[in-house]
Amino acid sequence: MTVKRFVGTSSREAMRQVRAVLGEDALIIANRPTDAGIEILAMADGEAGGAETVSLAPKPRLQAVETSTAGAVDTASLLASHERLLNEVQAMREMLDAARPPQPVEVDTPDEAGEQQYKDLRSRLLGAGFGAGLAEDIAATAGPGLTPGAATDTWLVRQLQNRLRTPADAVAELEEGGLLALVGPTGVGKTTTAAKLAARYAMRYGSGDIALVSADHYRVGARDQLKVYADLLGVAMHVLAPGESLADLPQDIASKPLLIVDTAGMGQRDQRLREQMQQLAGGTRPVRAVLMVNASSQAETLDDTVVAYREAARSAGVEIVNAIVSKLDEAPRLGPALATIMRHNLCLHFVAYGQRVPEDLAPAAAGELMSEALMASASPEDEVAGARDPLDRGLALQSVWQQLSRELGELDSLQRVWGGEAAAALAEAPAATRFLVQGRDATEDFLALDRGGLALLSPVAAGPARQLPQRAEGCGLMLSKLPDSHSALMLLERQIPWLVAASHQSRVYCEGQRMPLSQLWSRAESAGAMAVNFRAREVQLRLHTVTVYAAPGGRRRRCSVRLRACLGELRNLDTGAVVGRRYWLAPAELHADDCRALLAQQMFAETFFALRRKASDLLGERLPTWRGQAARLHCVAHGLAALACRLDGDHSEWALDVRAQLLALDGRTRRRSPQLLLQALLQLFGQREALRRLALSLPAGNA
Template sequence: MSVIRFTGVNSRDAMRRVRDALGDDALILANRRTEKGFEILAMAEEHAVAAAQAPEALPPAVPSSAKAPAEPTPDPQLERRPLRLASPSEVVDDAPVKHAPRPAGPPTEPLEQDFAALGKRLLGEMQEMRTLLDRPRVAPGEKSLTAQLMQELHNAGFSKPLADSLLTGLPPELADAPTRIAEGREWLMQRLTRRLSHETAHDPFSAGGIVALVGPTGVGKTTTTAKLAARQVMRLGADAVALVSTDSYRIGAHEQLRIYAELLGVSLLTVDSDTPLETLLPRLADKQMVIVDTVGMSQRDARLVDQLESLHATGRPLHLLLLLNAGNQGETLEEVVTTYQRAASAAGHPLRDAMLTKHDEAARLAPVLDVVIRHGLRLHYVSHGQRVPEDLSPVQADTLAQQALAQGTEHADSTWHSGAEAPRLSRLSRQLLGQGRNLATLWQTLRREVPGFSALEAAWELTDLPADRQGDALARLQGRPAEANCLLWARPGPARGQTWAMPALWLTEEGMPCGLPLLQHQQPAGWPERLAWSSDWQPRLHILPSLPDAETRRRLDSDGCAWLSHASPLNRLWHAGARQPIRELAPLATWQDQQQTVLRQQPLIADLHHLSLPQGLSPGESEGSPLAAWYARLTHAESGKIASERYWVASATAPSALTPLLGRLVMLDTMTTLTARADKALAETPLGELDRNWRLAMAAGLAGLACHLTATQASWAMDLRGELLALNGSRRRAGTQAMLDGLILLFLVEDTFVNLGTQWRGGSAHGS
């Protein structure tokens, strides 16, 4: 978007034209008086950077048919003078307009040429200021926070590929603040904790079946088998548990496990390592849990695949549990995990679960945690001594992460291990694996933390259908998410500058968008009809775009529905015996709360005020229901300058704790702009033919999700914002537009992985 010239009979008239075209947050680049009145150069704030990078987009100051004079030579004094951008509130009628000194030149040169040149120079300086602000605020000779955390990971013993992967998602607000090291460490520990955490539903012992402990010689399988058996005996009883030993190589292995079995009162069966496990199944039919102690084999033993194949147990669920020595070097652990996973895959048994042994003997935990994270293993237990069963504990991911980072202070002069000197192809392979794990973590976080995300995920999968079937399938997914309490209705008719109408959004009681929106063109015409149409979903609060008329209010009251509506400053309400504009009632309102919010990428503070209206809109019987008026004064979080004002009216039955919701509604003012951005991006994606209804619903859903992620202050959201910015290759602030771009890219990347996997599997099947 280019710079636009606005003219008016006076400054107030010109400013009105600017606000009508660009909104309250327009950037005023320059202003001056002319023979015809008053002239302003302005542009929309969100397009300032793009315009600065393309100054040729500035419209010509004179008609193209006219012969423009040569550009005047700038005055050196003028070039050195700092420029200040005026805000809309600073341009007032009848105020003297100060012009910069005119450069020397013929008196016949038109003023328009100076005006256009000034606009170009202003845009250039704006871009320079933006560049300076985007640079990390690190003093000369001072390490950035990223470098400090990288050093701590290095000292602890984590590999460089994992360290790079962990710090890629460092939120910009921390990366540019080297003195916030304590917050950085806390963020890093939480990030490690999330990487180590696993869903309890994947516990191999929760559903019963057969658990086989595998791992190299000397890792502690027999002792660990006894410890795990003791836990299961306490949980299920001795009659429900059995032990199996396949270790016929090591002298006394069977006898050692037999002693444990007698102490626990459980059955013990022994078999040679090359005898299939399924031959024992008839004797184990009544056992709910079977724990197998396998023969220890080096990761370099060629018989490893044969041994894992012998564990085949048709008809019983089989889980492999890999034991890892916490005291081993990173290179050894890497080889163990890689070899055992490949052998297990070749034998037809996926290997995803692990536990740590000899935790008490490890000088560093970082190498083993590094391998676990990069290979996506799920840790279940930690063994830390020889006592049975005391020295076995369920995994506490936060404790392990804290211990690993704390050990870094003891090894400040160590060198990178496990991957730093690996061959180039091996390094690239591990980096790709780490990136895949990052994407998987993003999806897990969104599924776990964001209400209604499953509906968006299911809707995205509809792109596999032909376009003429996507709309019908989408309609079956729409409905009220379990966490949604409010229905935010859009203004009827096409959105400004668009051919489509903004859908209605489901919101949580805190005002967070969730789930799939309701397309407006599929809704009945008229508010009473729309309310009746939505009654099946039973929203607790209707948020209307404007004050409801008498018929709509009667319908809402008869249905017992609470409502909240946006209001114009000129809407009149009955107060103190007269109908008065709500703007004039604002000084009478009582301050209630302060909320942080965002509007057009700018952090704002919303001071919320409340005023009771016992007689409602009028003292008449039909319109005299009690109401409440709400007023918000929005100020810039940094400067404290007043940015804007907002007004709402609510029914007396509306929830009393409305302040969090009102703060979010300010942020959602940009939903139409975000939806348009997402709609355009989806139209340009390589998804093939898309149904128009699907594209609009998905665009609005992604825009709402971007607002949700921007507003949420939880630690998981800060982490996720950093990951999305890194995925998008952006150093922008984590605003709604940056989050939207990152989310669309995340969905596309996930879709690409799924399609490639399907094609690969199909090709393999075909080739076989």
């Protein structure tokens, strides 16, 4: 390998020489400025010899370097020097190769990646046996960039367990006692499960407070099997004769705190099923019917069974809302049984996974069940997507509603107002209120915000202005006009921070001159900047403040109130462009931190009030009969707008899941916004009300 020396008048000229002689792959060893110009030492592979000088510079500046002369340089020493140099260059090349960035790989576009993610999630859920409808609903709610692996598994488990109803404490509900009737097809494990439940209760409270009742007149040996368990546990047992009902139980049996009834196993198409339900309904104590679900059965069979048993129970005035899954140890997949329970909105209390009494019975743990269900492998028929059952739609609606109800206690009252209950704003602010925001009109109801700045669903009545300081105790106030002298003094004494949203034309006194707020920019001083939410996007608010004077309540008389005028300039965070200006008035004594907190909430409230107006318009269009019910229309519009804003601003896990499910109800894949969430909530409330009215209009046996 030969080291060559190039000298040019500039770096560009020297590099042009290097490329001309050694090509584009030349390796630069060193470069430095010299009297002759820029000197570059470079080399190329496959050449041998001493160092050469190549120069295309003008002749007066050309310098030749002799690499060897007789007796001047020792040949061995030169060769050794070259060897060391070559070794160093090789080491440098290896370091450069190691540090070289990897070659770019082909990356899917966002649309392609999202489509592939949808297919993967859907296939995963179908393989676990959850059915096409549920698989598509969940896959559609996944956000972009969901990392494959453990993160995806955690997300899927959370989505599934949010759709499965389980009691807070199944054991505690069992210990409350009552009349428990186990119903289900033949061979599902009712007798063994009855013994397991009885053993759990007897181990805690003793055998004297429980009795087993056999209502099975058909299966040979059924009564004998239950009798064996009763004798082993030391509990009382009674056998119902054909034609008897629970009303015919002896007093010593009927008075037991816990009665567990073992019924005859019947197929879902058995004509005697209704007769059995009538037998259960004959007693004086309310019956808690529990449906036994066989985890090893096919999804279609399970679905038919639930529908048939619930219809038969309703015809006798009994509701089946609870379930126990049996034979988990025999089931190749748990998905079909769990999907059936979710589709029919049953509450899963226990799971049974063996014959041992009472060991093989455990309270249902939704997360563990879903994790186990997702471990199942796909079968070929799972990839064939059938027509979606209407129950899948109901399950999606119910799942969203349950999560919202669990997190927001105000949701039920909003639903009752939607259904026709008398509507009225709250006379007092809820205990969780941190801020109260008034709209453009002083007579408008207040929006209540909690300490996290999230909207509460119920409006708070404006009430008399003189009572506002007492009602706003402990809250920050954002008003539509300046308070009167008495209210301003009371607010000051109670140390209640407040500000007023003003217009650019609002006139105040500054330095002895009366002028609109829009002319105060040159007199105001900078008060820093902050990020705020403006029209559902984050912008920068640059604040300027100046001391002004104005009459209380806006009356044109001698000014007596010293105020701080806040002038805000809203700028786009990306481009810095001005997107709007806002003006506020606040007491001069207001602390800067309190002022900033109020301003941030005021900007958020702008989105809410615009959304409330939109909700009112949409409700008037979709429900024309509401137009003459101003209070109802106002309360529902307020609640829906507050709920949409709350969901948009809440970043907790439950809110992320609910947002995704709401937008998936309408097949929306666009970026979320309060407006889209509002439309999805309108759809949710409307469809729930339609389903409720449909259920009320059906005969008892078909509801």
